[in-house]
Amino acid sequence: MKLVVDENMPYVRELFADFGEIVAVNGRHLSAEQVSDADVLLVRSVTQVNSALLAQNSQLKFVGSATIGTDHIDQDYLASRNIPFSSAPGCNATSVGEYVFNALLELAEKYGADLHDKTVGIVGAGNTGSAVARCLSAWGVNVMLCDPPLQRSGDDREFFPLDTLIAQADVLTFHVPLTHDGADATFHLLDAAKIARLKSNMWLINACRGEVIDNHALLARQQTQPMPVVLDVWEGEPQPLAALVPLVDIATPHIAGYSLEGKALGTFMLYQRLCELLGRSIDKSLADLLPKAWFQQVNLRQTPDQAGLLRLCRFVYDLRDDDRQFRKIHQIPDGFDNMRKNHRHRREFSALALVNADGSEVDCLTKLGFAGVVR
Ligand SMILES: NC(=O)C1=CN([C@@H]2O[C@H](COP(=O)(O)OP(=O)(O)OC[C@H]3O[C@@H](n4cnc5c(N)ncnc54)[C@H](O)[C@@H]3O)[C@@H](O)[C@H]2O)C=CC1
Numbered sequence: 001m002k003l004v005v006d007e008n009m010p011y012v013r014e015l016f017a018d019f020g021e022i023v024a025v026n027g028r029h030l031s032a033e034q035v036s037d038a039d040v041l042l043v044r045s046v047t048q049v050n051s052a053l054l055a056q057n058s059q060l061k062f063v064g065s066a067t068i069g070t071d072h073i074d075q076d077y078l079a080s081r082n083i084p085f086s087s088a089p090g091c092n093a094t095s096v097g098e099y100v101f102n103a104l105l106e107l108a109e110k111y112g113a114d115l116h117d118k119t120v121g122i123v124g125a126g127n128t129g130s131a132v133a134r135c136l137s138a139w140g141v142n143v144m145l146c147d148p149p150l151q152r153s154g155d156d157r158e159f160f161p162l163d164t165l166i167a168q169a170d171v172l173t174f175h176v177p178l179t180h181d182g183a184d185a186t187f188h189l190l191d192a193a194k195i196a197r198l199k200s201n202m203w204l205i206n207a208c209r210g211e212v213i214d215n216h217a218l219l220a221r222q223q224t225q226p227m228p229v230v231l232d233v234w235e236g237e238p239q240p241l242a243a244l245v246p247l248v249d250i251a252t253p254h255i256a257g258y259s260l261e262g263k264a265l266g267t268f269m270l271y272q273r274l275c276e277l278l279g280r281s282i283d284k285s286l287a288d289l290l291p292k293a294w295f296q297q298v299n300l301r302q303t304p305d306q307a308g309l310l311r312l313c314r315f316v317y318d319l320r321d322d323d324r325q326f327r328k329i330h331q332i333p334d335g336f337d338n339m340r341k342n343h344r345h346r347r348e349f350s351a352l353a354l355v356n357a358d359g360s361e362v363d364c365l366t367k368l369g370f371a372g373v374v375r
């Protein structure tokens with residue numbers, strides 16, 4: 001069996017070597033010829049999987065994407081050819097939640113704000129949006145959710161229209177899939193008209209897909225009436241709108257989901273699915289693969305305040321490093337993809353155990369996802 005796999009998929013050899021020959025490829029530039037004799041194709045978000053890519057292949061038995069998003073996959077085409085497909089829903093949701101939480105702490109420090117005074121509007125309350133909400137709620141920050149499809153489905157959380165979030169929230173953070181059709185289409189969900197209505201002191205975050213926000217309209221807005229903005233995703237990746245980069249507060253190359261845990265789980269979910277499809281037993285475990293973090297334990301003297309929490313979060317993942325590097329490389333050819341390829345796979349909060357020395361209450365930290373308070 002031949003498995004063609006994206007070269008940026010951690011643990012793919014450890015998990016799939018028993019299945020057959022593994023050929024690692026650059027997913028962004030994958031050609032129809034390279035996949036013509038594949039039995040299994042494992043991709044990430046940079047590979048467009050469609051009739052053009054698969055036209056020369058008549059033996060494909062499985063396509064997997066180790067990602068949450070599926071906008072790069074023509075699922076109707078795969079179904080028309082009876083090729084089983086799986087993605088990895090939720091695999092890196094915790095990573096996205098922690099990225100956004102870190103970003104909010106950074107903005108709070110930069111603008112001298114207390115997050116407890118902010119209401120964060122979360123657009124899209126699925127796995128990643130809920131992960132953001134979990135972090136914020138653990139820290140006692142008010143959230144408002146907007147998710148018309150979930151609201152219609154009877155989800156019993158309280159939801160608000162996007163216009164209400166725009167009018168009432170202090171922060172807007174986007175966590176929707178990229179879709180082009182239907183009443184809930186998200187392409188340019190934040191279009192020029194809505195961008196014009198955002199208050200100057202509103203904070204705007206996009207960690208889902210670049211095309212959800214009209215980047216040219218955002219550029220025009222930032223040139224005239226700037227607001228604090230965090231962008232992890234960009235229209236036209238891997239070539240973001242160069243003029244927009246200096247006008248945002250935190251700029252990163254689509255790495256909100258790049259925790260080691262999140263990426264590894266994406267690969268592992270595809271391994272589980274392929275085992276099921278082929279009737280093989282699942283004899284490997286993710287826990288055995290993940291290394292211990294270089295940091296293990298922090299001794300807390302007291303429950304941290306917001307500044308202390310920022311220091312703790314930076315200890316696990318210092319978002320400013322990625323921001324600084326991104327500003328240097330985003331205009332270099334292949335800079336965007338190379339930074340992603342060489343990303344050092346940050347760990348999630350759960351990799352850090354907290355030891356509470358004085359017995360004070362630090363429940364909020366365990367609720368935030370830190371590995372626990374050892375008394
Ligand atoms: N920056 C990064 O590294 C990452 C980005 N993503 C992106 O984030 C997206 C969301 O991920 P998840 O939360 O895990 O997906 P999910 O499917 O669990 O949740 C998405 C939610 O958005 C809602 N939604 C759809 N259309 C909407 C609209 N017009 N307005 C408001 N809500 C709407 C859906 O009902 C759903 O509840 C993914 O599709 C992917 O594109 C995901 C992981 C990492």
Ligand SMILES: O=C(O)C(=O)[C@H](O)COP(=O)(O)O
Binds near residue numbers: 067070
């Ligand atoms: O899971 C998703 O959806 C994402 O956006 C991924 O984190 C993107 O990573 P790559 O698949 O582009 O490596």
